[in-house]
Each structure stands twice: as structure tokens, then as C-alpha cells.
Amino acid sequence: MELKRAAEGEKGFEKVFAFLRERLLAGSLKPGDRLISERELATLLGVSRPIVREALRALTVLGIVEIRDRIGTVVTRPDVSVLNDFFTFALAQQADMLDDVMQARVAIECQAIRLACERANIADFERLQRTLAKIGETIDEADAGGMADFEFHRSIVVASHSETLTVLHSSMAGLLTHSHRNRRELVQAFPSMKTYLIDDHRRIFEAVIARDPERADATLRKHFAIGDEFRRRAVVGDLDKTLDKTSASR
Amino acid sequence: MELKRAAEGEKGFEKVFAFLRERLLAGSLKPGDRLISERELATLLGVSRPIVREALRALTVLGIVEIRDRIGTVVTRPDVSVLNDFFTFALAQQADMLDDVMQARVAIECQAIRLACERANIADFERLQRTLAKIGETIDEADAGGMADFEFHRSIVVASHSETLTVLHSSMAGLLTHSHRNRRELVQAFPSMKTYLIDDHRRIFEAVIARDPERADATLRKHFAIGDEFRRRAVVGDLDKTLDKTSASR
DNA sequence: TTAGCTTACTGGTCTGACCAAGATCAGACC
DNA sequence: GGTCTGATCTTGGTCAGACCAGTAAGCTAA
The missing domain is CATH 1.20.120.530 (GntR ligand-binding domain-like)
Structure with missing residues (x-):
């Protein structure tokens, strides 16, 4: 699993996804944690908000994360559904x-x-x-x-x-x-x-x-x-x- | 699985996702088929392109669909990976x-x-x-x-x-x-x-x-x-x- | 007929904006 | 002093329109 080169060569979505995956797998993001806001994430990674949302949505369908309307995005305990x-x-x-x-x-x-x-x-x-x-x-x-x-x-x-x-x-x-x-x-x-x-x-x-x-x-x-x-x-x-x-x- | 009411009450993303799921599950979209373009899908469902992309990306991480750069989105044979x-x-x-x-x-x-x-x-x-x-x-x-x-x-x-x-x-x-x-x-x-x-x-x-x-x-x-x-x-x-x-x- | 060029279309992305509603905190009221 | 209330900030949810970069098809010229 090559996550190192994620910082530059990736394609926007991949960059965000890899960034989050890294934290998730490393354990620095645990279930219950709230992610930083979409806007912050966007500026932090140098991409636009829609891209960030794509990544978050991807994690959502994987059951890793839950986007709560007007609350924020929180890490969930992986769900089988x-x-x-x-x-x-x-x-x-x-x-x-x-x-x-x-x-x-x-x-x-x-x-x-x-x-x-x-x-x-x-x-x-x-x-x-x-x-x-x-x-x-x-x-x-x-x-x-x-x-x-x-x-x-x-x-x-x-x-x-x-x-x-x-x-x-x-x-x-x-x-x-x-x-x-x-x-x-x-x-x-x-x-x-x-x-x-x-x-x-x-x-x-x-x-x-x-x-x-x-x-x-x-x-x-x-x-x-x-x-x-x-x-x-x-x-x-x-x-x-x-x-x-x-x-x-x- | 209630897909019927998908047409109106849903939240944009849900609407698109449900629309595609319906076709996918019903079989009207089979592996190998190319979806209509993101723009068409957006106008068809009355949502914006970013929303459509969220839905497509969701299907991508589920391994149902593959987004090919500058080609289109095609339905793939579900991959267990x-x-x-x-x-x-x-x-x-x-x-x-x-x-x-x-x-x-x-x-x-x-x-x-x-x-x-x-x-x-x-x-x-x-x-x-x-x-x-x-x-x-x-x-x-x-x-x-x-x-x-x-x-x-x-x-x-x-x-x-x-x-x-x-x-x-x-x-x-x-x-x-x-x-x-x-x-x-x-x-x-x-x-x-x-x-x-x-x-x-x-x-x-x-x-x-x-x-x-x-x-x-x-x-x-x-x-x-x-x-x-x-x-x-x-x-x-x-x-x-x-x-x-x-x-x-x- | 065919090689090459033009153009329409595709995904990939960005910018900036607006909305609705939860979160927060200051100030007013009890 | 403590609690309640409302303005404001922040958050996700969404949109419109724009630009880029290739692809593929259509057209033109040889």
C-alpha cells in the first residue's frame, strides 16, 4: 500500500482520499472523531470543496465516515451494511x-x-x-x-x-x-x-x-x-x- | 428497498444514487454499458454536476462503475476487491x-x-x-x-x-x-x-x-x-x- | 480514398456564491 | 448570580458557470 507519494502525484480526489485513509489506517483518526470542516480540508490539501466532498462521500459509502448535516463529518465504527x-x-x-x-x-x-x-x-x-x-x-x-x-x-x-x-x-x-x-x-x-x-x-x-x-x-x-x-x-x-x-x- | 419515492423527497445525492441503483438493480444498466454524460445526468435529474459526481464516485468505490477520464462512465463487472x-x-x-x-x-x-x-x-x-x-x-x-x-x-x-x-x-x-x-x-x-x-x-x-x-x-x-x-x-x-x-x- | 486537421464532447477541477440549520456566546431578563 | 434568548458564526448541501486537457468523430484537403 503506497501512501507516501500521495502528497503530490495524485489526482485531487485521490489526494484527499489517500490523506484521509492514511490517518484512518494509522489510527490518528478514530471512530467518534470529528473531521475538520470541508472547507478547511479543501484549503489544507489545495483542492476544491467538491473534490473533498467526493472523497467524504466515498468514505461514507464505505461506512467509514458519516456526514452529519450542519454538524460535521465524524468517523464511525465500520458498519457491515x-x-x-x-x-x-x-x-x-x-x-x-x-x-x-x-x-x-x-x-x-x-x-x-x-x-x-x-x-x-x-x-x-x-x-x-x-x-x-x-x-x-x-x-x-x-x-x-x-x-x-x-x-x-x-x-x-x-x-x-x-x-x-x-x-x-x-x-x-x-x-x-x-x-x-x-x-x-x-x-x-x-x-x-x-x-x-x-x-x-x-x-x-x-x-x-x-x-x-x-x-x-x-x-x-x-x-x-x-x-x-x-x-x-x-x-x-x-x-x-x-x-x-x-x-x-x- | 424503497426506491419508488426516490424521485422527489431525496436529497440530491440520494436522488442520483437511487436513480442509478434502480437501473443497476433492475438490469437496464448492465456491465459494459456507458452511462450518459455527467452533464446530461445532472440536467436530467435536476441537480448540479458535483452532486452527480458524488454519486458516481460512490458507485466507483463500490466497484459498480468505473469513471474513465475523458471517455465516460461505464458499468463494470462487480469486483469483490x-x-x-x-x-x-x-x-x-x-x-x-x-x-x-x-x-x-x-x-x-x-x-x-x-x-x-x-x-x-x-x-x-x-x-x-x-x-x-x-x-x-x-x-x-x-x-x-x-x-x-x-x-x-x-x-x-x-x-x-x-x-x-x-x-x-x-x-x-x-x-x-x-x-x-x-x-x-x-x-x-x-x-x-x-x-x-x-x-x-x-x-x-x-x-x-x-x-x-x-x-x-x-x-x-x-x-x-x-x-x-x-x-x-x-x-x-x-x-x-x-x-x-x-x-x-x- | 485517405491522411490530417478541426471541433464537439468528455471527465477533472476550480471559484465563488447562496441557503438552512446546528453551535456558540453575549447580553437581557428573572 | 443564574438562566434564557437571540444574533452570529460555522457547517454541510447545493448550484452555476467556467476553464483545462485529452478523445473521438467528423470534415477537409491532398
């Missing part, structure tokens, strides 16, 4: 990316469940149990059911007590809400899937309770694999076969 | 997050190696072999050694042929370069670690070659665990014990 924006755009134009993101989600969640086995506390267990119960209660509703499914998986990641994993997971999970819903709609059409959903999640829950990372990881991984299988077969309208296969493999 | 920027900023301000980031890296890499076992092609194998050899060659050099280590791990992720995983990994790996270097400096001080480094990486390589996801994952995971152990013990100056323990556990 940026990733959501990005993924929304990215997926809109590249449907094939969905599978890729799913892989990342599996990665995050499997690691998270391992950590959860080590770090989960009573409150985490309770949340897991609550969301697990919710899955059972809402098994017949497409919307609520999808939400419950999502909440359960999120609880796993939260129980890992890893902020990075949580952040990554929530940004991807948002995108995958649709697939959750789709799966849930399948459930309505094929009641025999209910057992799979409930039992699978319960097995995952039990592995965490047992604080067995290996089993938890493996169970969760299998859960995803089966979900994949479901979706794949559903496309070719061959659901019964899937159900047979999955129950046989247990 | 934006995440790199974000993570760089986000993680720079929370040093305590480093351990957390490491967990995410493990998550990414373990998932990647599973995919690599399925998807890796000859070129990937060759790159892995090349970087593995490099680790052996540079075992006595702190700088080059750390780089070789990094390259090997990166090769694993690249072999997964998952762009999302690759980007996530590189964003985190960059931050963790220091710890790599530190480890390497330890190697200089304790030559007996050389065997661990070389053998461990070779075992990982072999598991990928064998296309055995479970073994690859487990081996890689153990590799990280041992690295962790090394660093922990190093802090309390108890390296010999570590070496004994790790060789005994095999």
Missing part, C-alpha cells in the same frame, strides 16, 4: 455469484460453530434453543419459517463471539434470504421435508450443547450439503428421490 | 480484532481447501508445488520465507476457484502479514521449527493432491492450531516444550 450494499449490486448482475457466496457462508458458519462449541455461554445456549423451537413452531409458514431458519443460523455465529465472523456472516446471509425462502416454499409443497429441517437443526444444536466442535462442524456441513441437494433436485422436479437418498444416508 | 478496502479500514481501527480476523481466515481457508480438492486443476497443482518448494528454499530467510508461506496459502485459496473466498482471504491475509513475519523470525531463532514448517505444508499439499477434503481440512486446521500454539508459547519463552508437544501429537 456496506457489504450488504455491495453484494446486492454484485448479485443483481451476476447470479452465478450466489453459489460462490454460499460457499463463503458455509466457511464462516462452520468455523463459527467450532468456536461456538468452545465459547458459547448460557445465554447463547438459550438463544439457540429458542430459535430452534421457533423453527418447529413456524414449520408451516414460508415467511416466518425462513426467518426462524435464518435466526437459528445467526445464533450459531453469534455464539462464536467473533465479531468478524458475525459481520461477514450477516452480510452474506442477507443475500441468501431468498434461497431460504425458496427452500421454505418447497417445504409447503412437500411436507415430508419438515422432518429433515427440524431434525437437522436439532442435531446441530445438540452438537453445540455437547461442545463437540468436530461433530458440530460435520453436522452443519452435512446440513448444508443436503440443502444443496434439495435445491438441485427441486430444479429437475425430482424431490422424492432426494428425500429417499438423504434419509438413507443417515 | 472493494471488500478489501472495507476490511482494511474496518480492521485497522480495532487491533484487538486481529485474533478474530485470524479465525475468519481459518474459516475461509479451510473451506477453500475443501473446494480446492474438488476443483483444482493441473495449473493449480503446479502452483501449489512451486510455492511449496519455495517454502523449502527460503526457510532460512525471514522476509522471503514469510512471503513464500503466504503464497502457498494463497495458492490453496486460488485453487478453490471461488472468487468470493479468494477476495475475502486476501483481504485478511494482508492484515496478517505481520504475524507471518513474526513467526518467521522465530524460525531463525529456533532452527528446529524448520521441520515443522516444511513437513506441515507438504502434508497439506499431499492431501489436496489426493483430493481428500476431510484430510486436507483437518491437516490445515491442525497446521493453524500449531502455529497458534507456537506464538502463544513464544510469548512466554517456552518454545522447546511446544516443539516436543507437537511432535509427540503426531
Whole structure:
């Protein structure tokens, strides 16, 4: 990351952006700090205000900074919602990316469940149990059911007590809400899937309770694999076969 | 996502941004398309050019669009490298997050190696072999050694042929370069670690070659665990014990 | 037909200005 | 003396118009 030559060769916007990035990365600008005014920044760096605003706006969409009307620009604690924006755009134009993101989600969640086995506390267990119960209660509703499914998986990641994993997971999970819903709609059409959903999640829950990372990881991984299988077969309208296969493999 | 009311109530920037987002998400603006000029956009939406530029710049940092000097603004294929920027900023301000980031890296890499076992092609194998050899060659050099280590791990992720995983990994790996270097400096001080480094990486390589996801994952995971152990013990100056323990556990 | 020149258009930037509203502080009032 | 209030300063939000520097297309001349 070459920030040294930022002072002269850059193109105005780059100059301001690099200037701010430097302070941000070096830590001299911390969350909560208020930046100097746009005008000051402009004269300080020898550029015009519109350019400064471009840079500030850029930092804003990156979630690094927040421009408060008539107050000033303050450094914020980086927020995940940026990733959501990005993924929304990215997926809109590249449907094939969905599978890729799913892989990342599996990665995050499997690691998270391992950590959860080590770090989960009573409150985490309770949340897991609550969301697990919710899955059972809402098994017949497409919307609520999808939400419950999502909440359960999120609880796993939260129980890992890893902020990075949580952040990554929530940004991807948002995108995958649709697939959750789709799966849930399948459930309505094929009641025999209910057992799979409930039992699978319960097995995952039990592995965490047992604080067995290996089993938890493996169970969760299998859960995803089966979900994949479901979706794949559903496309070719061959659901019964899937159900047979999955129950046989247990 | 409420885009409908975008036409009037918005604040200039929001108006332009929403206008473009709408087209982007709806698909009427596809990668490769050239936007109308800034001036046209400004008059079309009833705002000034600087505002339009703010919006375009925002889309630029999101990797959605590319502003080409004296050519125009074109829609690009979403590039995941934006995440790199974000993570760089986000993680720079929370040093305590480093351990957390490491967990995410493990998550990414373990998932990647599973995919690599399925998807890796000859070129990937060759790159892995090349970087593995490099680790052996540079075992006595702190700088080059750390780089070789990094390259090997990166090769694993690249072999997964998952762009999302690759980007996530590189964003985190960059931050963790220091710890790599530190480890390497330890190697200089304790030559007996050389065997661990070389053998461990070779075992990982072999598991990928064998296309055995479970073994690859487990081996890689153990590799990280041992690295962790090394660093922990190093802090309390108890390296010999570590070496004994790790060789005994095999 | 083609080489070369002209010109319209593009992004990149600056200047200076105006508005609305939060922040601040002095002075008036209790 | 302490509190309230209003003028003023400052801040972001925005605009209009202008200039530069190249690019690309259109036109002219060979």
C-alpha cells in the first residue's frame, strides 16, 4: 500500500482520499472523531470543496465516515451494511455469484460453530434453543419459517463471539434470504421435508450443547450439503428421490 | 428497498444514487454499458454536476462503475476487491480484532481447501508445488520465507476457484502479514521449527493432491492450531516444550 | 480514398456564491 | 448570580458557470 507519494502525484480526489485513509489506517483518526470542516480540508490539501466532498462521500459509502448535516463529518465504527450494499449490486448482475457466496457462508458458519462449541455461554445456549423451537413452531409458514431458519443460523455465529465472523456472516446471509425462502416454499409443497429441517437443526444444536466442535462442524456441513441437494433436485422436479437418498444416508 | 419515492423527497445525492441503483438493480444498466454524460445526468435529474459526481464516485468505490477520464462512465463487472478496502479500514481501527480476523481466515481457508480438492486443476497443482518448494528454499530467510508461506496459502485459496473466498482471504491475509513475519523470525531463532514448517505444508499439499477434503481440512486446521500454539508459547519463552508437544501429537 | 486537421464532447477541477440549520456566546431578563 | 434568548458564526448541501486537457468523430484537403 503506497501512501507516501500521495502528497503530490495524485489526482485531487485521490489526494484527499489517500490523506484521509492514511490517518484512518494509522489510527490518528478514530471512530467518534470529528473531521475538520470541508472547507478547511479543501484549503489544507489545495483542492476544491467538491473534490473533498467526493472523497467524504466515498468514505461514507464505505461506512467509514458519516456526514452529519450542519454538524460535521465524524468517523464511525465500520458498519457491515456496506457489504450488504455491495453484494446486492454484485448479485443483481451476476447470479452465478450466489453459489460462490454460499460457499463463503458455509466457511464462516462452520468455523463459527467450532468456536461456538468452545465459547458459547448460557445465554447463547438459550438463544439457540429458542430459535430452534421457533423453527418447529413456524414449520408451516414460508415467511416466518425462513426467518426462524435464518435466526437459528445467526445464533450459531453469534455464539462464536467473533465479531468478524458475525459481520461477514450477516452480510452474506442477507443475500441468501431468498434461497431460504425458496427452500421454505418447497417445504409447503412437500411436507415430508419438515422432518429433515427440524431434525437437522436439532442435531446441530445438540452438537453445540455437547461442545463437540468436530461433530458440530460435520453436522452443519452435512446440513448444508443436503440443502444443496434439495435445491438441485427441486430444479429437475425430482424431490422424492432426494428425500429417499438423504434419509438413507443417515 | 424503497426506491419508488426516490424521485422527489431525496436529497440530491440520494436522488442520483437511487436513480442509478434502480437501473443497476433492475438490469437496464448492465456491465459494459456507458452511462450518459455527467452533464446530461445532472440536467436530467435536476441537480448540479458535483452532486452527480458524488454519486458516481460512490458507485466507483463500490466497484459498480468505473469513471474513465475523458471517455465516460461505464458499468463494470462487480469486483469483490472493494471488500478489501472495507476490511482494511474496518480492521485497522480495532487491533484487538486481529485474533478474530485470524479465525475468519481459518474459516475461509479451510473451506477453500475443501473446494480446492474438488476443483483444482493441473495449473493449480503446479502452483501449489512451486510455492511449496519455495517454502523449502527460503526457510532460512525471514522476509522471503514469510512471503513464500503466504503464497502457498494463497495458492490453496486460488485453487478453490471461488472468487468470493479468494477476495475475502486476501483481504485478511494482508492484515496478517505481520504475524507471518513474526513467526518467521522465530524460525531463525529456533532452527528446529524448520521441520515443522516444511513437513506441515507438504502434508497439506499431499492431501489436496489426493483430493481428500476431510484430510486436507483437518491437516490445515491442525497446521493453524500449531502455529497458534507456537506464538502463544513464544510469548512466554517456552518454545522447546511446544516443539516436543507437537511432535509427540503426531 | 485517405491522411490530417478541426471541433464537439468528455471527465477533472476550480471559484465563488447562496441557503438552512446546528453551535456558540453575549447580553437581557428573572 | 443564574438562566434564557437571540444574533452570529460555522457547517454541510447545493448550484452555476467556467476553464483545462485529452478523445473521438467528423470534415477537409491532398
